[in-house]
Amino acid sequence: MNTKLKVSEISKIYPGCIANDKVSLEFGSGKIYALLGENGAGKSTLVKILSGVVKPDEGEVFLNDESIKLNSPLDAKKNNIGMVFQHFNLFETLSVFENLSIDSDKKDEDLRVLVNDILKKYNFKIDLDIPVLNLSAGQKQKVEIIRCLIRNPKVLIMDEPTSVLTEQETDDLFISLKQFSKDGILIIYITHKLKEVLSLCDEVAVMRKGKVVSVSKTIDEKIESLANKMVGENLNTIKKKINNFKNSEEILKISNLNFKSDDPYETNLNNLNLSLKKGECLGIAGISGNGQNELFQILSGEIITDGTSIMFRNKEIGKLNPRERREYLMAFSPEDRISQAAVPELKIYENVALNNFKSSNFFEKGLVNEKKIKEHSKKILSNFSVNTDNVELKSQFLSGGNLQKLIIGRELITSPELLVCFNPTWGLDVGAINYIHETLIQINEQGKSSILISTDNDELLKLSDRICVIYKGKLSKIMNADTVTAEKLGILMGGGSID
Amino acid sequence: MSFDLNFIGILIGAIMASSVPLILAASGELITERSGVLNLGVEGMMIIGAISGFALMVVTDNLFFAVIGSMVSGLILSLIFGLLTQSLLTNHVATGLALTIFGIGMSAMIGKNFVGIPGKEFPLLFLNLKESIPFLGPIFFGHSIILYFAFGLPFLTNYFLKKTKTGLIIRAVGDSPTSASNQGINVTLVRYSCILYGGAMCGLAGAYLSLIYTPQWIENMTGGRGWIALALVVFATWSPIKVLIGALIFGGITILQLHMQAVGLRIPVQLLSALPYIMTIIVLVVISRDSRKIKLNTPTSLGQIFYKEK
Numbered sequence: 001m002n003t004k005l006k007v008s009e010i011s012k013i014y015p016g017c018i019a020n021d022k023v024s025l026e027f028g029s030g031k032i033y034a035l036l037g038e039n040g041a042g043k044s045t046l047v048k049i050l051s052g053v054v055k056p057d058e059g060e061v062f063l064n065d066e067s068i069k070l071n072s073p074l075d076a077k078k079n080n081i082g083m084v085f086q087h088f089n090l091f092e093t094l095s096v097f098e099n100l101s102i103d104s105d106k107k108d109e110d111l112r113v114l115v116n117d118i119l120k121k122y123n124f125k126i127d128l129d130i131p132v133l134n135l136s137a138g139q140k141q142k143v144e145i146i147r148c149l150i151r152n153p154k155v156l157i158m159d160e161p162t163s164v165l166t167e168q169e170t171d172d173l174f175i176s177l178k179q180f181s182k183d184g185i186l187i188i189y190i191t192h193k194l195k196e197v198l199s200l201c202d203e204v205a206v207m208r209k210g211k212v213v214s215v216s217k218t219i220d221e222k223i224e225s226l227a228n229k230m231v232g233e234n235l236n237t238i239k240k241k242i243n244n245f246k247n248s249e250e251i252l253k254i255s256n257l258n259f260k261s262d263d264p265y266e267t268n269l270n271n272l273n274l275s276l277k278k279g280e281c282l283g284i285a286g287i288s289g290n291g292q293n294e295l296f297q298i299l300s301g302e303i304i305t306d307g308t309s310i311m312f313r314n315k316e317i318g319k320l321n322p323r324e325r326r327e328y329l330m331a332f333s334p335e336d337r338i339s340q341a342a343v344p345e346l347k348i349y350e351n352v353a354l355n356n357f358k359s360s361n362f363f364e365k366g367l368v369n370e371k372k373i374k375e376h377s378k379k380i381l382s383n384f385s386v387n388t389d390n391v392e393l394k395s396q397f398l399s400g401g402n403l404q405k406l407i408i409g410r411e412l413i414t415s416p417e418l419l420v421c422f423n424p425t426w427g428l429d430v431g432a433i434n435y436i437h438e439t440l441i442q443i444n445e446q447g448k449s450s451i452l453i454s455t456d457n458d459e460l461l462k463l464s465d466r467i468c469v470i471y472k473g474k475l476s477k478i479m480n481a482d483t484v485t486a487e488k489l490g491i492l493m494g495g496g497s498i499d
Numbered sequence: 500m501s502f503d504l505n506f507i508g509i510l511i512g513a514i515m516a517s518s519v520p521l522i523l524a525a526s527g528e529l530i531t532e533r534s535g536v537l538n539l540g541v542e543g544m545m546i547i548g549a550i551s552g553f554a555l556m557v558v559t560d561n562l563f564f565a566v567i568g569s570m571v572s573g574l575i576l577s578l579i580f581g582l583l584t585q586s587l588l589t590n591h592v593a594t595g596l597a598l599t600i601f602g603i604g605m606s607a608m609i610g611k612n613f614v615g616i617p618g619k620e621f622p623l624l625f626l627n628l629k630e631s632i633p634f635l636g637p638i639f640f641g642h643s644i645i646l647y648f649a650f651g652l653p654f655l656t657n658y659f660l661k662k663t664k665t666g667l668i669i670r671a672v673g674d675s676p677t678s679a680s681n682q683g684i685n686v687t688l689v690r691y692s693c694i695l696y697g698g699a700m701c702g703l704a705g706a707y708l709s710l711i712y713t714p715q716w717i718e719n720m721t722g723g724r725g726w727i728a729l730a731l732v733v734f735a736t737w738s739p740i741k742v743l744i745g746a747l748i749f750g751g752i753t754i755l756q757l758h759m760q761a762v763g764l765r766i767p768v769q770l771l772s773a774l775p776y777i778m779t780i781i782v783l784v785v786i787s788r789d790s791r792k793i794k795l796n797t798p799t800s801l802g803q804i805f806y807k808e809k
Contacts, residue, residue: 074683
């Protein structure tokens, strides 16, 4: 059975942003299509239109040459278009089976038989009667896929499916996707990871700023050619010098640190040990949700621990709060820019003032010294090439990249001895990522240390001097970065062990 | 001895009767909250149910109309809440509080002309069995139909939520409205239905007070029962059966302290009257120690405004 899907002249305009600008594409079954683009390129809007979540302002969708109306997710289902979203659409407190039965018209017994057949056919191993809450990210994704397969989809759309998976889980996913494709399902694969496009897909369409800029066969493409199409400019590659820190002074030492949380959504940390030398970057890899949040909060002082397990420049800082730690020249860039690092409703200079301490003199006799703060803010904006010079601008109007530059700038302008960042380039475009990476390398060259907690392995391998992996709240052995490969990280991130 | 036993039976019967409004209101609110909507207007909907039930009884002289009317009035009040929170996307907490204040004021205004009018006798079932069987008689018989309904309701609610498709959909909406919407579930419709059902049950709870429990109209006669019902839902960690148990505990303490007052114990009356409320707090604190369990049972999206992408 052949399936042809065609989108024609699709446009979708949001206030201040053209998400899709006359997008036209054609797909046919038996092939895996990649839809490639940076964040904000319009990929997600397009797939939301195809799955009926968002209505286009203009344009039409054709399935097997017939125009179809996709006014709601139900319409997409009726037309056998299945969709696995980047953020899972699962009900965490319901069981796996309840999650599947909720959108099926079949009787429970019949559905169970069908699901078991699918599990067997594609060699999935999932307990149907436990709450989704207890599943790993990879298993949750399988539940999403099964939910689509139940409806015999003609089209299966995967939106950035590997962002939460380990290397091993990614391999498994690719095997399954190839199998689905062989079974006649048309697969559209949305990603910004170039390697995946080359290893999985047959054809690739590149989107930039809401437009399709290129459609080609993947065998005709290379990583560099795709990257340049995606960004629209030639990027210079960054390389870090390898240093030896054997004789450097130790700046941070964590010994036998434990953290036990009352919150079932948090991860406990077990017996953490690490040390950091002056001028060194320590990378901490791992799949999100393995304790990175808790580790960051312990380092930043959002979680207070016992006094003795964290030593920073020979002082015990475990009991100090974030502001007191900043006095000792630590700096922090949390993962969530909007809700943790900055207050979006406040102006730029007000956000800068939030990170004040005694020596900054932002406040005098309990009053705000606005002039001083604004001068200071202007310095940050120009030193860290934030794309505005208006310190009165509300932070919410900065793009992710500019906001991250502001946050990093705010932290670095005080010349801290240690910067702890958590996914500093999450969701940023390639240009901003490059800038942040250059900045992070620069601070190491200036003899300052950094801890980089990240879920992006390429970033970690690029920037770290030493790397370890966090898995279920435990740290692996700390390895020199030049001995580590992405494959090794993948094994450790999935809970495996290497010699 | 048999006299004592019978007295205990009567006491238990009285405890059951006093917990009925709590069971009804809390069961209704439980469904509302399970869909992710936090309606703090329970007290307001109850008192509006109480006055409309009583007023209709006086005007029409028909108890059936009175009961149905009380449910409709609770439903109308909850419809206002629904319009505001679901269609105009106002904050659940603020809107619910406003609803309670509105309900109390409105009921006092309507109720002006009904103060001092005697109520009508509500038919009680199996009265002869109540008299003839010692101990068990007063427990199981001689109650109004609404009491039997109230005691069946938690079990029905439990079955409904756990075993039916509609119940599953409500739980799913409460867990993640965005996911539900992406699955093609009409979140707004589900939440509206749950809000209206909750309103009707609160109205019925009010009618029970003004038509059966103390058949007359007294201003502010719900006396904070709506708030207790709200607390009960949390205390019961959104489980209907635990709501029933909780309501019986609160009802029990209410009745027992009345008896203690009557016996003339040398404890200040004010303290005794406050006892059920104090116990609410204590029980809540004790139960809430297991924050893990509560978190896992809480409708994750409770109180969150749902906005559908267009």
